[in-house]
Amino acid sequence: MIAVEERVQDKAEALDAQLRGASPQEILKAAIEAFPGKIALVSSFGAESAVLLHMAAGIDPDIPVLFLETGMLFGQTLDYRKSLTAQLGLTNVQDLRPDPVALSTMDPKNRLWQTSTDACCAIRKVQPLDEALLGYEAWITGRKRFQSSTRANLRVVEVNEAGQIKINPLANWSKAELDAYAAEHALPAHPLVAQGYPSIGCWPCTKPVEEGEDARSGRWSGSEKIECGIHVSHIP
Numbered sequence: 001m002i003a004v005e006e007r008v009q010d011k012a013e014a015l016d017a018q019l020r021g022a023s024p025q026e027i028l029k030a031a032i033e034a035f036p037g038k039i040a041l042v043s044s045f046g047a048e049s050a051v052l053l054h055m056a057a058g059i060d061p062d063i064p065v066l067f068l069e070t071g072m073l074f075g076q077t078l079d080y081r082k083s084l085t086a087q088l089g090l091t092n093v094q095d096l097r098p099d100p101v102a103l104s105t106m107d108p109k110n111r112l113w114q115t116s117t118d119a120c121c122a123i124r125k126v127q128p129l130d131e132a133l134l135g136y137e138a139w140i141t142g143r144k145r146f147q148s149s150t151r152a153n154l155r156v157v158e159v160n161e162a163g164q165i166k167i168n169p170l171a172n173w174s175k176a177e178l179d180a181y182a183a184e185h186a187l188p189a190h191p192l193v194a195q196g197y198p199s200i201g202c203w204p205c206t207k208p209v210e211e212g213e214d215a216r217s218g219r220w221s222g223s224e225k226i227e228c229g230i231h232v233s234h235i236p
């Protein structure tokens, strides 16, 4: 087991050294080639998701795209997930839903977020994603360094606690670069961006933010929580 973990660490370090200065498109292409049939892209279909999804569709429109359908998303997100998928020609977007038994046991009235956001995220996000990712060696995320102080040191390639490699093709990009790419390719924005939401999750835990604040400061606003738990990782 230790030998397997060391091999994963070695592969992640080699990929990171190879790709840390590459463009997002080069990173995506190299990642898809490095893990043929064993890599998925995880997308929230949120405020900036269109850029990475557009790049991925241009390289491999059949790549598995995993979408956490928590049951607590804004209706605008569900509509956007459908229309953007069709526009980009993505053929394999999969909705990951919470286990109905876990939901009926732990959150029968959909109010768990009021008493424990960690437990709510665990059954609605972490567990469904953990289960889905068992079939993959690596996954691609849309995280960027500029999003928050907690992501300021994000690597292009890292390893999570389950020993899976995570690729962050947009880690190096600025907000201006994302906006320029979206404008160049006429990508539709999530409808809530215009209403002051630069980061969009479940409706009970997402608020609009003021100009100049961290893009993610509207997530779990007023609490210590800053991540849902799917991005717990350690640096190789």
Ligand code: SF4
Binding pocket: 070, 072, 113, 116, 117, 118, 120, 121, 122, 124, 125, 201, 202, 203, 204, 205, 228
């Ligand atoms: S973001 Fe909020 S509503 Fe969504 S799973 Fe986490 S705690 Fe529950």
